[in-house]
Amino acid sequence: MTRNDERQQWREFHDFVAAPEMTPGTALDRRINAQIGKALRWEFWQVGFKMTLIQVVTGLATLTICPQFGLGLGDHLSLHAGHVGAPAVLFYLMCGLLFVSCGGLLCGVLLRRSELARAQKMRGRYFLGYACVAYLMLVLLGSEAFVATSLLWIPGAVLGNLAGFVLARSLRLRLV
Numbered sequence: 001m002t003r004n005d006e007r008q009q010w011r012e013f014h015d016f017v018a019a020p021e022m023t024p025g026t027a028l029d030r031r032i033n034a035q036i037g038k039a040l041r042w043e044f045w046q047v048g049f050k051m052t053l054i055q056v057v058t059g060l061a062t063l064t065i066c067p068q069f070g071l072g073l074g075d076h077l078s079l080h081a082g083h084v085g086a087p088a089v090l091f092y093l094m095c096g097l098l099f100v101s102c103g104g105l106l107c108g109v110l111l112r113r114s115e116l117a118r119a120q121k122m123r124g125r126y127f128l129g130y131a132c133v134a135y136l137m138l139v140l141l142g143s144e145a146f147v148a149t150s151l152l153w154i155p156g157a158v159l160g161n162l163a164g165f166v167l168a169r170s171l172r173l174r175l176v
Helices: 003-018 026-040 044-063 077-085 088-110 113-140 153-175
Strands: none
């Protein structure tokens, strides 16, 4: 940049600063506010899709160590011993609570603030729906589940998701 270019830029900047204040018209104000509002407001389906993606990835990861439905990979003797030794009602409830809480926790961590506000409004219905669909998928894919007792996995999963989501959300809102 030459010295003349710099002087020209300074003159233009000075003219800009010295110019009288102008305000845009109300129509332009409304259009800009609508665009910003739309960008900041995520629709429920968008937040739900993002939460479902987080839940599915987390769920598939936990299935690699979960012996509950017979889909776990590898030998996890302590988990298998718990599955055999614990009462079925308690075991299914606790497994739903523990394994699925990771998904709720990650949803609370990975969602943006505007998404958290949307997710907060639908969290109970969403987590119940997700737990029911996840359970049905596990049963339909041929897992070894006895329907009467394994149904307790659903309330455990809902509670685990809610606990993880609320914990992560509250910690995140307090720390940021």
